[in-house]
Amino acid sequence: MTDPGLLIVVSGPSGAGKGTICDALRKTFSNIYYSISMTTRSPRTGEINGVNYYFTNDDNFKKLLTQDAFLEYAKVYDHYYGTPREYVYTLLNEGKHVMLEIDIQGAMQVKKTYPKGIFMYIVPPSKAVLEHRLRGRHTDTDEVIAARLSRARTELDWIDKYDYLIVNDNLPAAIDKAASIIRAEECRVTRNAECIAHTKKLYK
């Protein structure tokens, strides 16, 4: 028996630096796995089934929905996206950490079914900094940027539902904070029942 791994849920506005931070965490912790989402949209060029996504059809996704097979799911435009519960639970039970980079609605679904998860919210220090980053990417129109900024503001009201807040004003410091959160949670007494039982035996 080993203690279960950590389910690490990361949210934050587009432009917060979530992707960069999550990739850095994966390099730091060899036992962190990304969960693989299932989707009903078609694969794009280069996307591989079982690596980028599990690709499936509408009928199968709906069948799985009735079986409560997703930790969280959403319908975006005409397509379903979901996090298969079994894959995540299998990894956790093996003592591995699983990382989910999802939006607030998804995170709140996960929190309901798996409250032991670690919920981190990453946010740039100000609207001005977020806008500067979004403009620097040269990928969004002015309208899209305006919508993202407005959404970032309203989403701040959800921070209270998260465990940890990382204000990303400095990327290395933000990565260090996220890594510290994982290392700290690994030391939580409530997550170490097996480790404690083992240690007690070594004191007999």
Added chain:
Amino acid sequence: MTDPGLLIVVSGPSGAGKGTICDALRKTFSNIYYSISMTTRSPRTGEINGVNYYFTNDDNFKKLLTQDAFLEYAKVYDHYYGTPREYVYTLLNEGKHVMLEIDIQGAMQVKKTYPKGIFMYIVPPSKAVLEHRLRGRHTDTDEVIAARLSRARTELDWIDKYDYLIVNDNLPAAIDKAASIIRAEECRVTRNAECIAHTKKLYK
């Protein structure tokens, strides 16, 4: 207004490495302060009032006890030792962290009055390792070592009352874990009401 600092309570058996870890934390975090205990015992050579301890007499200590002036206290043989509440609270309210290296009984008193504290338990990986360390210090008799080992074993039953367990099988790793716990707790949403309010303003 700033968010209050962290009250960091560190316990563990004699020989666990608490002192070394706490000193390393103080070097890493410029905003960690040790609390200064008050005692009714006489100063030893070189001990300075207000630095090593606050020295006082029995009558004054008892008067302070009736005023609930201590976060925790104990009578050891004929002398009282206590952690003055006001000094600790003043530092915390200034946003500074305060570290207390105290035994389980003291920690449980602190937990009752200040449950927001961070309670860490540090323990060597096994009785054999602890014994090896105690013998290596060449300060204790066989009887004292036997008593310490026996006490270390029974004290393991209190781990459940702590938030974090650090199994100190490697000193740099143990220091890194303790530092991570502090960095993580600094990011806790529930400890950052002021920071969140400030961030919300910067998104208006």
